[in-house]
Amino acid sequence: MVICAWLRNDLRVHDNVVLHEAARLAAQRKVPVVPVYVFDPRYFQRTRYKTLRTGSLRALFLLQSVLALKRRLRRRGSDLLIKVGKPEKVLPPLLSSNSVLLTQQEVTSPELTIDSWVRLAMEERRIPQSQWRYCWGSTLFHKDDIGLQQGFDDVPEFFSKFLHGLQKVWPRNSEDWDETTRDGNVCPELSTISSLVRPPLPKLETGDLRMTLTLLSSEGMDFEPSWKDLPFPEKVVEPVVDDALMGGEEEGLKRLSDYLWKTDFASTYYPERQLIFGDYQASRLGPWLSLGNLSPRKVFQECLRFCEHHGNDDADPRTKHARRLITELTWRDFFRFYAGKHGSSIFEPGGPKSYRKDWMQDERIFQLWSNGRTGYPLVDACMRELSITGYTSNHARMNAASFLACSMSFDWRRGANWFESHLIDYDVTSNWCNWVRCAGLTESRLSSFNVVRQSQKFDPMGLYLRRWLPELQEVPPELIHEPWLMTSEELVRYGASAYPQPCVDPSFFEGPYGPRTGWAMVPQSLYK
Ligand SMILES: Cc1cc2nc3c(=O)[nH]c(=O)nc-3n(C[C@H](O)[C@H](O)[C@H](O)COP(=O)(O)OP(=O)(O)OC[C@H]3O[C@@H](n4cnc5c(N)ncnc54)[C@H](O)[C@@H]3O)c2cc1C
Known part of the structure; x- marks a missing residue:
């Protein structure tokens, strides 16, 4: 029996709910954990409009992120099993009837459809449905902490109403917020919203994601894909590596730290974000946040630390801009919940x-x-x-x-x-x-x-x-x-x-x- 941690858009070790839950179950049941990543060919196909669903620049960033995760896990006495194929084909054979499959919950129809196929394939192998478990980890606010534990039906139709719904958190005159409110002007009160953001999970130590020697030396564990292994339907030219934009958790954490602490970007963030179409008008944390190399809660925690360091002084432009960055993360949450509410209609x-x-x-x-x-x-x-x-x-x-x-x-x-x-x-x-x-x-x-x-x-x-x-x-x-x-x-x-x-x-x-x-x-x- 194993605990299988199927990682998708959560390619990090820090603050990763799937890995944490896997570690918890593994300790409880005294079984090993197998973290897995699957390169699904469907995400590399050409779409009906003939574009590649994953263009070469993102494919490279993804490949770097997956390999970086494998290195990070190895440092903790674990490893990442990397597969190329459809998850419903490659995952069930890794499981026995009492194995557990954990993965981060997504909200959009293409991902949910794949999940249902994996579950079906598990059923065919007589693995009970209860062995499939979702973890929620992609947003700043946990859905259960903001009244969405039953589903997304109550998600408001526009952002300012979403803030209104968080009025405990957003103490401004929320009655005035309707669809005409200039969303861009709203900034959070950090001290208040901190109570709604779960702190990042404690660090995983060596041994928490225990693997057996047999598993570590099992077939396929040493597979480290290169560009040619990506399941594109045709030959796609590998882009030149950009040292300033490398995928992976370490790179994401470094970018966050550089952005907040080593540059003055944080003090130019808000006005520049809109005023200039140039280089550093915003944090550029997007690629790492999107693949989950960076946890939004980690970004939040660093912003809090940054504000504290500057005396939590609202008049200080640096504090103001760190708060602005948090507002942007709230937009990110809003769209995730909004998509959960509206299902495939967003397409x-x-x-x-x-x-x-x-x-x-x-x-x-x-x-x-x-x-x-x-x-x-x-x-x-x-x-x-x-x-x-x-x-x-x-x-x-x-x-x-x-x-x-x-x-x-x-x-x-x-x-x-x-x-x-x-x-x-x-x-x-x-x-x-x-x-x-x-x-x-x-x-x-x-x-x-x-x-x-x-x-x-x-x-x-x-x-x-x-x-x-x-x-x-x-x-x-x-x-x-x-x-x-x-x-x-x-x-x-x-x-x-x-x-x-x-x-x-x-x-x-x-x-x-x-x-x-x-x-x-x-x-x-x-x-x-
Ligand atoms: C047409 C269109 C398509 C977009 N497609 C994407 C996309 O595929 N992926 C993506 O992450 N963002 C998308 N955005 C939102 C936004 O443009 C980017 O998140 C932002 O430009 C990324 O740069 P940054 O990391 O420097 O952002 P910052 O301004 O520094 O913001 C920090 C983070 O907050 C989040 N964020 C900021 N603004 C938004 C927003 N409007 N909606 C959702 N999240 C936000 C992102 O995670 C971003 O990295 C899109 C916006 C538009 C108008």
Whole structure:
């Protein structure tokens, strides 16, 4: 008999509920623990839109994370069994009739479907259903601590209401929070919310995840996959390793520590997050949080320590920004619970509310958008940055998504699918729920961005644009946001002739839903 800890988006040893529960059961029953990771070919396939479900940049980050976990577990006298195949095929043979299979509970339909197949396969091997156990560990707030132990039906439809629901935690005037509240301005009171966040679990010691010598030397335990072992349906070129963005728990912890303690990013976090589309406008913890290399509770604990170190002084910008980071983690939670409530509808054309809208399917527009050739510099810079690095900032994502879904009325699911393939920090609920929100398919306000105005306002000198658009390198700030205004003589003088013409007439952004103030409330009636 073994306790099988099937790890998925929780690739870490610290604060890992699955490993802790495995250690507890193992000690109680005096049996060994086998931590397992499975590279499931379904996550590497091409989607119906022909994109790779896991693009090469994320695949590399994932591979690094899995290998790093194997090393971490070995240091604790354990190991990680790595398999390539469908979990319903590879997991049950590891189990005997009284083994237990533990895994972190996910909320989205593709993952839940796979779980049901694993359970079915266990049943076929006469392993009772009771031997399958979920652990909850992916969010900052445990679902049971915020009234969601019975399910997600009570999750509010928009973020400010979610905060309202946590009013014990969020003591501001929550009565005033409705869908029109500017969500971005809300910041938590750390001392109050700490009571709702479980402290990270105690450190696992050598021997807690005991393995027998037979298991340690068993077939397959020494398998350390390399790029060629990833189950892509075709040959995919391995990206060049980026030393600054390596997957794995140690790298994630180092990034967290550097971010809070060794740089001044924390003091520039909030204003910069929105104002600049540049490098360090935010924490960039996303990739490690998404794969679970970093626990959100660990991030929270470090933020608390950071605030305490700075005297918990609300007026201190560093404290303010650490609190801001926690607010972002709350968004992450909100979308996970929201996805749990709405099930597979977050992947449907009309979103969770089944809004009716005829989405445009003009392939030409999608190609221009995804290749960063719309002729709108901000959108093109975002999309090129995304393709090259696997990252683009939150504000850039919102602009790119708004352009495709709101301005072009193009089927937003193609955009979400493109992001799924290209983002290193892809997370199923954060991605698809942010997209349905950007496409105006939730009860939240719909922000339709004027990408020209946004570019002028938030990147006035065009630094971000110039970084990603070599064609506009020489163009001065007053022209870079609207390159179509250049005369042919200016186009030649600034070497910008190769930059594409705008894919839709710029007068579109002068109309009622593209005012020059930056964002517009589009009446929901247009969507229903
Ligand atoms: C269209 C669209 C798609 C997105 N897809 C993803 C995705 O696949 N994975 C993902 O983690 N985030 C996604 N986001 C949210 C957000 O853009 C990223 O989390 C953030 O830009 C990552 O950078 P950071 O780590 O520096 O974030 P920070 O701003 O420093 O925030 C810290 C962490 O908080 C969480 N967070 C912040 N904002 C959000 C948000 N709006 N929704 C959910 N979590 C948030 C993330 O875990 C993030 O790493 C998406 C946003 C949009 C508009």
